Amino acid sequence: MPGTLTPKSVWSPTPILKAAESYRGKIFDIDSGRSVSSDQFQRLRQQLTQTLKQKGIAAGDRVLVTIANGPIFPIALTALLECEASPLLVHVMTPPAELARYAQRFGVKWLISSGGDEQAESVLERHGMIFAGDDWSLLLGRFPEPTSIPGPELRGVPLHPTSGSTGLPKIALRPGFPAMEEARHYTATMAICEDDCMMAIPPMSHAYGYGVTTMVPLLTGASIVTTAKFSVKQLARVLREFPVTVLPMVPAHIDILLFGGGIDFGRLRWLLTAGSMMPKRSAVQFRKKTGVTVCPLYGTTETGGISVATIADGQDVDGRVGPPMDGVEVRVHPPANADELGLEPGVGKLHVKSSSMMTGYLSDTGEVLTPWDEDGFFETGDLSKVVEDGVIHLRGRTGEMINVLGLKVVPCEVEEVIAAMPGVREVKVYAGQLKSKGEIVKAAVAVDDGVDEAALKAYCDEHLVYYKRPRDFAIVDKLPRNPAGKIQVKELP
Template sequence: MALASGISIDMSPEPILAAIDDYGGSIFDLDHALLVGPELFAASRRALARRMRSVGLKPADRVIVAVGNGPLFLAAWAAVLAEGGSPLLVHVETPPAELKRIARRFLARFVVADALSESDFESVGARAKMLSLDLWSRLVWADFDEPADPRALARLDLPGVPLHPTSGTTGEPKVAVRPAATAVAEVNHYVASIGIDRDDKLLALAPMSHAYAHGWCVVAPMVTGASLVTMRRFNAKLVFRACKECGITILPAVASMLDTLVFGAGDRLHDPQRRVITGGAPLTARTAANFEKASGARARPLYGTTEAGAIAVVRHDDSAKPGGCVGRPFDGVEVQIRRADDIDSESDMREFGPGVGLVHVRSKSVMAGYLNNETIDASPLPDGWFNTGDLGWIDADGALHLRGRRAEVINVSGMKVLPSEVEEVIGRMPGVIEVKVYAGRTRQGLHYVKAAVVAEEGIDVGLIKSHCQEHLVYFKRPGRIILMDALPRSSRGKILREQLP
């Protein structure tokens, strides 16, 4: 396919479909003590694909996949791809009203979900029916066959191409187009720099809809033949059990999970040979030290983005310490630090430090571009280089150190929240005059969502919370809502972030 930039890229789903067909590993669902071997996985995903076809799925249809961790996630994802659909991955706990908004914005007609009922979808105007094949593959199929939101992207046929929602570098909702070739290239980075093969067993802790966990716990097992152990939601007791009984060799986690695991672990985590990878959010030196003391294993930070895939990781023999260092770039990944246009004053240099600039990356795992109008917009990839929007610097050993992000994206335990999206939802509530959403910080240094709201008389915090409960997935909901008479503004009308409570 020719992109808006004139560059051609392979959009074929065959590399992933071939890997899925050849998969010889097993998937063990900890929550239900269910072992799905290769024969059962193959039979179930093929039956599910036929069922999806019978309810209207056609090649190039976009399907929102809102399924929790487990064999069913992989079966649903694989079935959509096999029928030539484009899976658009969202969190399993996304409420029906938000699913409808996503469907309108990105022209996705169908939703497949396992945490919602037919009546849940019917309440927001969708037609829904149960797809039930056996005890472990029960899904609801919803059809939003209605006029699209005027702001939505124009329809573009991308049969068998996965789509990943992202904030981009501007904080605006986008969809990154990551065809099979880029996903396989990311796994090849893992294989070359960390090592993973069919003898490995991975534990899926983070949501498999999230780009980080999707690469590690969905695509990587399919490509390498490694086996997978899943839990629907992070649960420390289940992690201890899996590590003790299931022979986990690779543990891709988020830093905040490690903080939880060190309490009461005893010897249940102990395995100095286990490869523990953290991504999605920074790994502090304190967390790393506590986890290594409890487990005997060194947690290694990994850096990546939805658009670029894997970028850098701390290897087992690196001397780099956590606290901003994310290691050397993966084999086959190029990284450059380029001066940001707005980091030019002496005060900026004192704040960010010498040598700090915007992290740019180029590799075979970088996306094809953003979905835009009638083509794929590759303009953010001049000469194949992607500007991550993150600030960083490279030390004498070639290791990358991160210093934060220029955009307003809020990182809630590794899940990225767009303030503009939350503002849009609250702003649609009758009686709300204006709203500003921004990051709050706990005493432990963790981010959460805050909202300053100007509203008419009669609108209280409880009403706003109830509205958010209905329209936003849990991690996007404000942890604190402040009612104000007016938002602080400069003489030019710009909201003064530093004066918000």
């Protein structure tokens, strides 16, 4: 374990690059039927690093990365870090208009993408294809020169968009040390080693997939099976043909599997879910059907992984997410008005302190924000209680954030986009609930004549990544407000 860190070493990509240099696993891409050995991994990283430098990517440049799950994701990530560029990791299906907003807001110069979306070229000043070996091609493009680059020069610092607890999305700064600390926490808790094989179903660009299926394998040498196209049939084939021992999923996948055919989970050691609370009913039904216990994993982009439920914890899934991992401390602060809020005794806001904590938020004004208290604890925004055995029980969230299949949506960001549409007078975005208890994005919109639901949907398709798009629109004459002018969400359709 590293000793005291200097400010320079805290920001360094070296821990990630050292892990990548020693990686001896194998990466299987089942979507293309190709695989990458450890020797090929090193060779492709070196080749891509040279290409990126030749194309002009320099130390301190910020690069938007929209790359789907596959061997090319860790290859491109580590090649950018070798260039001392800072990759800003976003979903592969992020539409061009949203990419342009990121570029403008955070001073991004470059885009590297595997999405194959020709529309992305419309927001780039210049672009072209580059190659990693003979099998993988990537779009590399340059945005118009940013008018400003907010914040300090960041050399080789991975940048992760996060919903935060309030306001517009921020960028969590997660350099090499906290990234590898998170991987160490997972590795120690789940006893992961080079003999393990992880299946990457959650996006590797998302904090959950990034930590579990990118950083953990780099640290341990575990192999990875990747896919960007989840299906029950495909999962059954993978578990039959590959020695998968760790399977990260989201709760919605468990519901899908309940209605699927028989799958042999015999080699699995861990079936994880994260991103939202695992419904007890689904977990119990799944265990009865398959004999497999679902183990919820809990973490945030800011703190990294916080806890992983053990098999014993998984017998009682109802909000139970296991004890804090080694290197993680938690505190619960019940609010003074807990009785007024109807909270059960012991429930309060969860605060976390961890060696895997981000180094701060990069705001769009250029400030590096350090939102923790004087003792180093970060408020997660989650309501929880910690019982006598030290196990964390989640009890929901305190804010307006919407959880769409484990992907977080901040209403005010969606409102900002819709409000910019001509003919929209005012808009309120809020959460709706499905029968399965999952959340969807809804929007109540007051519009001028000529703007209808179809026009709103088309506009959102163009300007928002798929999970941020409202599923339901309600056209209203005006938004309901109280005498103080506050919008009354409970009165919305």
